[in-house]
Amino acid sequence: MIAVEILNNNNLKRTSCREGIIDVVMNAKQALSENEIRDRLVGNYDRTTFYRSFKTLEEHKIIHKIVVDNQLIKYAIDNTITHTDEHAHFYCNECNSVQCMENVPIQKYQLPDGYSDVETEVLIKGTCVNCKNQENN
């Protein structure tokens, strides 16, 4: 699946900004912040345009946002594109990276009577492989 197709499938106009964002986010191994995305894009875009593009892509479930401690905001490609299940997110306290744990499915929580759940967000904080390996050197 390539960026243009994704835009077409969602009846979104093909603009370089949207196309670029999707490309960058789709090829990233980790979730990226606004600045990390900007650095990897060819063109230069206004902040407003970024906000609006992120919003549009989020609304169409092409990318999703991960927020850590109401401070760090990162974006990643959405499940609907990669066809994986709902997954947990991992935040590394050392390198501040955020990763989608595709292989860590979200567990079902047993709620008290009368509560119905629709969606569950899980953020696991700790140390990632890379940082752990560096400690051992």
Added chain:
Amino acid sequence: MIAVEILNNNNLKRTSCREGIIDVVMNAKQALSENEIRDRLVGNYDRTTFYRSFKTLEEHKIIHKIVVDNQLIKYAIDNTITHTDEHAHFYCNECNSVQCMENVPIQKYQLPDGYSDVETEVLIKGTCVNCKNQENN
């Protein structure tokens, strides 16, 4: 446990703002926003004072913050005071209330090799009992 004791135990000065916040949050059945807390306080306090008080109380693990979608911020009394385990939080999409699910312990997630977890945050979104009951009327 009463507000003044909590402050003493943490070597914090007993000011009416801190005492009031603790009282209000401790007696609330749900997590409360800044405004909800203000409405239930007797005195009137500056926003800056609130921010600083929340920060201090958070740092001493007296209250904790729950953030929904990087937008809604609510505060609740912390585990260290109520002596319950780490729990999931529930957000009701209909009435926008946030509740601590004391009886919904956070499950252990199996991470890939090399990852170590320290803390896990779980936010379950759905419909709460009250809203569900209202629908049935």
Added chain:
DNA sequence: CTGTGTGCAAACACTTTGCAGGTGT
């Protein structure tokens, strides 16, 4: 051609900081 996206400026909301004065211990 028409509707939508973009860039710029301004508005807005939230949060932090500096400082003078007040308060708890």
Added chain:
DNA sequence: ACACCTGCAAAGTGTTTGCACACAG
């Protein structure tokens, strides 16, 4: 008496909105 808390003003930061113009379909 002293350290620390508070309120006010100002600055800082992130996000949204209005508008004119550009661009995709």
